[in-house]
Amino acid sequence: MDDNQRFQIGRRTSLMNIIGNVLLTALKATVGYIAGSTAMVADAFHSGSDILATTIVLHGLKISHRPPDEEHHYGHGKAESIVSKLIAILLVVTALGIGLSAYNTLKDPALEPPNTIAVWTALISIIFKEWMYRYTVGIGKKIKSQALIADAWHHRTDAFSSIAALIGITGAIYGYPILDPIAGIVVSAMIIKAAISIYLEALHQLMDTAPPKEVMDEIRQISMSVEGVRSVHDVKARKYGVQILVDMKICVDPLITVEQGHHLAGQAKHSVLEKIPDVKDVLIHVNPCSEKDYEKCNSCKHYKNG
Structure with missing residues (x-):
């Protein structure tokens, strides 16, 4: 609607x-x-x-x-x-x-x-x-x-x-x-x-209260479903009237180009907007993901690709 x-x-x-x-x-x-x-x-x-x-x-x-x-x-x-x-x-x-x-x-x-x-x-x-x-x-x-x-x-x-x-x-x-x-x-x-x-x-x-935990988990899952996104972390969201504004960071292969990283961020953003109608906008910061960062994300039980 x-x-x-x-x-x-x-x-x-x-x-x-x-x-x-x-x-x-x-x-x-x-x-x-x-x-x-x-x-x-x-x-x-x-x-x-x-x-x-x-x-x-x-x-x-x-x-x-x-x-x-x-x-x-x-x-x-x-x-x-x-x-x-x-x-x-x-x-x-x-x-x-x-x-x-x-x-x-x-x-x-x-x-x-x-x-x-x-x-x-x-x-x-x-x-x-x-x-x-x-x-x-x-x-x-x-x-x-x-x-x-x-x-x-x-x-x-x-x-x-x-x-x-x-x-x-x-x-x-x-x-x-x-x-x-x-x-x-x-x-x-x-x-x-x-x-x-x-x-x-x-x-x-x-007071910019966060949406329910189920919504936060769904945002992470959708973002991690994008092929090439190694991890998702620092996911923050707040209600803005009836809509939701999202900020998050994604880790990608450090050897890909800036354009490729930007493309992955765009894919993640559009997937979240498409699958969660209440989300009005998604701001994504792209980080190069080292092996150490990748292991850290895994140990923190963040969502990851197989």
Whole structure:
């Protein structure tokens, strides 16, 4: 899947999420106000934050889709990780607002139970937001978009908050009105927990975290499969958004020409790019391999030709 296809799929998914969240936020806010449910109003604010979060994701996808330029030689792939951090911060701000509102309501001695219409609205929200989560996270994994996956978790936390709201509203209707604002506080805590996970994942990507060991081993194996490459060592890789940048050294026969060594490096690079689609670029340094170096590579259990 090329960058343009990836962007178009992500854009379509984000636009669908925005439309869905606008309708759901309007429904929750209206019902929450009419029914007198603090938990439902808090849940509406959460859905409203989803609109802003998805808008940020859409903008991040547009930026990450841009090609390299004079100021960004490696492209704009990290824009999605930055967007994920922004979503996490937005979630925390939303959660604190919800928690404060619920706490203030909790201190009110004249708590009134909400209307039963809030129960049905909460059920609709749970079903709809869980569907949005599953759809969005599926697309996010398909196009390997961390920002879209983070946005999907925003939907999942909204479904969880609706469950908490449902419990609080139902309890309040059956004679325990204090459960409604308590549910709002629980929702706040759940949102903060999800936000921390999203923030840490984005942080790992921005810290140039290496891909899994299986990917590193595959890079070595593919490079060693090129006839004429005696050993592969100092393999380093880092995530750049959804893509991977690789640096490594290969040892070749010291008696071959510079042109031949360059050709072997080119073969190794193109093999890695072809067989591992997530790899964006491979930088290879060619070293003449002495017998001592060759034995050293073998003793270190590096991959080698027969």
